[in-house]
Amino acid sequence: MPEGDTLFRAARALAKVLEGRTVTAFETAYAKLASVNDDRPVLGRVIEKVEARGKWLLIHFSGDLILVTHMLMSGSWHIYRTGEKWWSPRSAMRVRVAVEGVEAVAFNVPVAEFHTTASLKRDAMVEKLGPDVLSASYSGDVGLVALQKRMVSHPDDEIANVLLNQRVLAGLGNVYKSEVCFAARVHPFRAMRTLTVDEMQQMADVSQRYMQANVLDGAGDGIVTYSGNRRTTRSANAADRLWVYGRRGLECRRCGGIVEMRKQGVGARSTYWCPDCQPWVGEGEAMKGWNTPIRRTRMSC
Known part of the structure; x- marks a missing residue:
C-alpha cells in the first residue's frame, strides 16, 4: 500500500x-x-x-x-x-x-x-485522521501527544500496529512501521503500556525525519516526482536503503545480529526487527521512565 x-x-x-x-x-x-x-x-x-x-x-x-x-x-x-x-x-x-x-x-x-x-x-x-506526519503543523511533540493518548485509551495495543493506525498518526505505512521501531530500539510487538516517554518521543521524531527525507523536492520549477526506492539509511547504495524491512535472516546493519520477521495485526502485515537492537520489554518494565525528563537522543540512523 x-x-x-x-x-x-x-x-x-x-x-x-x-x-x-x-x-x-x-x-x-x-x-x-x-x-x-x-x-x-x-x-x-x-x-x-x-x-x-x-x-x-x-x-x-x-x-x-x-x-x-x-x-x-x-x-x-x-x-x-x-x-x-x-x-x-x-x-x-x-x-x-x-x-x-x-x-x-x-x-x-x-x-x-x-x-x-x-x-x-x-x-x-x-x-478522524490523526496528525499528518508530513503536514506543516506536525512536530515530534504533536506526535508524542497522539501516542500518549493511544497508550491511555488502548494500553494493550502493540506499538507497530499503533504506528499503522491512521487515527493515531496519519501517513505511516508498513515499511516505516518497522524502520521507526528499529531507530528507537523498540521491539515492535511491545504493548503501549510498556513504552517510556523517551521511546515514544523518539518514534514521533523519527517518523517525521524519515518521511521528510523521502519527499525532498528538487531544484527548479519543473514537475518533481520521486524516483528510486524509499530510504531510511544514509547509504548511497540502493541495496542498503533500509535498516530492517525486507531483510529477514540477514545481518543487522547496526549490530550484526540476525533480523527477524513475523506477521502482525488483523491484516497479518510483515513486521521486521533486530532482537538484539530491539530487546523485548515485559510487564516488569511497564511505565519505567515516565517520571524522567525527555531526552532528545541523536541517533546515527
Whole structure:
C-alpha cells in the first residue's frame, strides 16, 4: 500500500500542473462519480487545491466540490501531456481530469468519492485522521501527544500496529512501521503500556525525519516526482536503503545480529526487527521512565 510520502509526492506533482487551471474534460469509470458529474458538472470548474492527508488525496474544485481518492494496494495517479500515450491500459482508468495541455489519470484507484466541505467533515475515514506526519503543523511533540493518548485509551495495543493506525498518526505505512521501531530500539510487538516517554518521543521524531527525507523536492520549477526506492539509511547504495524491512535472516546493519520477521495485526502485515537492537520489554518494565525528563537522543540512523 502506498504510504504517506507517496501520496505527498503525488499531490505535489498534481498541484504543480492542475492548481489554478480550468477543467477541460472529466471522465470516470465509477457510476457514483458519473452521477454527481451529471448533476454538478466538473467541466469548467477551477482546480483550487490538491492536497494529501495521510494516505488520502484530495482535489478541490471551485463551487465546493472535492474529489477524494485512496490508492489502497494498487492505485496510482499519472500525469500526461495531452495526447501522450498512457503507461497503463484504458481499462485501468478510473478517473481522468484534464486541463489545457495536461491530463491527470487515476489508474486502479479503488476508492473515489465526491464530497462537499460539509459532507467531508462527516466522513470518518478522512476527518478522524490523526496528525499528518508530513503536514506543516506536525512536530515530534504533536506526535508524542497522539501516542500518549493511544497508550491511555488502548494500553494493550502493540506499538507497530499503533504506528499503522491512521487515527493515531496519519501517513505511516508498513515499511516505516518497522524502520521507526528499529531507530528507537523498540521491539515492535511491545504493548503501549510498556513504552517510556523517551521511546515514544523518539518514534514521533523519527517518523517525521524519515518521511521528510523521502519527499525532498528538487531544484527548479519543473514537475518533481520521486524516483528510486524509499530510504531510511544514509547509504548511497540502493541495496542498503533500509535498516530492517525486507531483510529477514540477514545481518543487522547496526549490530550484526540476525533480523527477524513475523506477521502482525488483523491484516497479518510483515513486521521486521533486530532482537538484539530491539530487546523485548515485559510487564516488569511497564511505565519505567515516565517520571524522567525527555531526552532528545541523536541517533546515527
